[in-house]
Amino acid sequence: MRNPVVAVSGAFILLYCLSALLAPYIVSHAPDVMDARARLAPPSLEHPLGTDQFGRDVFSRVVHGGRVSLQVAFVAVFTAVIVGGAIGMVMGYVGGLFDALASRVLDVLIAFPSLLLALFLVAVLGPDLKNLILAISLTRVPYFARLTRAEVSSLVERPFIEASRAAGASGSRLMLRHILPNLLPLLVVFATTDVATAIIAESSLSYLGLGAQPPTPSWGRMLTEARAFFGQAVWLALCPGLGLQPLRRRAARRHRPPAAWPMRRARNGCRGCTSDRSGMFDLTPLPSSSRPAEPTAASCPSSTKPRWTSGSNVKIRGVRGARECR
Known part of the structure; x- marks a missing residue:
């Protein structure tokens, strides 16, 4: 659990x-x-x-x-x-x-x-x-x-x-x-x-x-x-x-409210997921020109495929549903 x-x-x-x-x-x-x-x-x-x-x-x-x-x-x-x-x-x-x-x-x-x-x-x-x-x-x-x-x-x-x-x-x-x-x-x-x-x-x-x-x-x-x-x-x-x-x-x-729900901490090695010091995702939107690239299987050294997190209804860093490595 x-x-x-x-x-x-x-x-x-x-x-x-x-x-x-x-x-x-x-x-x-x-x-x-x-x-x-x-x-x-x-x-x-x-x-x-x-x-x-x-x-x-x-x-x-x-x-x-x-x-x-x-x-x-x-x-x-x-x-x-x-x-x-x-x-x-x-x-x-x-x-x-x-x-x-x-x-x-x-x-x-x-x-x-x-x-x-x-x-x-x-x-x-x-x-x-x-x-x-x-x-x-x-x-x-x-x-x-x-x-x-x-x-x-x-x-x-x-x-x-x-x-x-x-x-x-x-x-x-x-x-x-x-x-x-x-x-x-x-x-x-x-x-x-x-x-x-x-x-x-x-x-x-x-x-x-x-x-x-x-x-x-x-x-x-x-x-x-x-x-x-x-x-x-x-x-x-x-x-x-x-x-x-x-x-x-x-x-x-x-x-x-949804804004108070805890988000899961992003794991090391995943370039598409950024988190602050408290382990919560940074919910501040980025301009479209500086949005982070979505991670691929090659960019995640500890996994073979990326997956969606539970926060798919919140815009995280301009991406709808940030990905984390598993």
């Missing part, structure tokens, strides 16, 4: 999903059972992560709280994929005035911070899991609609779409039989990366008291309750906080 941070975050997310799915089989205490004799008990063999102010097992509540967060995130993202994908397909296929008006509406929705918009919707509709799912899904719909619209706009100009249209295929048949299968891989990848964002949104709203209501466990509400006991029972905030950390990092990486 080239990036150890991504590897550790991925391992935590995998463990998080498995523990949420197997919650009834890996915990020995119910998440809502109170024990006044074991209030704020430190971690032990009976309670691996200690107990809270009501004597409830923290490990059981963390596992079941993750299960609730996963359910909310998956349902919200799935709903956003269906609704946003349908809107984007119609926008990209129809085009014209409808596309222009719908694009302006999406611009307005995207201009608002997603968490602030979800907070407003839940505050109006009331704190409930159903309303929470509805609010999160509505905030994610514009992003899926914009993504789908851009992909469909490029697909409708492909030769196989033109041939199907010339053969007499209807618009619904074109979208369902030809466009949708080409959209699914893109939507699946985008949806899997958006689940982390939905979990962070659910935890944030629960932290503010607008998510899952007691006695339903939630990581955000557990952090809220742990504030009053942070000095004497640090494990109450540490356990759900550590669970959210990999998801927060993944969500931040998901929304980082």
Whole structure:
């Protein structure tokens, strides 16, 4: 694995999903059972992560709280994929005035911070899991609609779409039989990366008291309750906080602008790849007269053929997709 941070975050997310799915089989205490004799008990063999102010097992509540967060995130993202994908397909296929008006509406929705918009919707509709799912899904719909619209706009100009249209295929048949299968891989990848964002949104709203209501466990509400006991029972905030950390990092990486993405260091001996002292590619454009020559197999002493780097969408030194030697 080239990036150890991504590897550790991925391992935590995998463990998080498995523990949420197997919650009834890996915990020995119910998440809502109170024990006044074991209030704020430190971690032990009976309670691996200690107990809270009501004597409830923290490990059981963390596992079941993750299960609730996963359910909310998956349902919200799935709903956003269906609704946003349908809107984007119609926008990209129809085009014209409808596309222009719908694009302006999406611009307005995207201009608002997603968490602030979800907070407003839940505050109006009331704190409930159903309303929470509805609010999160509505905030994610514009992003899926914009993504789908851009992909469909490029697909409708492909030769196989033109041939199907010339053969007499209807618009619904074109979208369902030809466009949708080409959209699914893109939507699946985008949806899997958006689940982390939905979990962070659910935890944030629960932290503010607008998510899952007691006695339903939630990581955000557990952090809220742990504030009053942070000095004497640090494990109450540490356990759900550590669970959210990999998801927060993944969500931040998901929304980082392309200019902030790290580029791979150019290897020695490749004349077409220049890098500065920090190992990042120099993104300043060069005039056309001074653009570096593209490397060939003969100019790379340590390889037999050059290959493209992952930064093919960034103009590096005036070359679209610098090459490095392998």
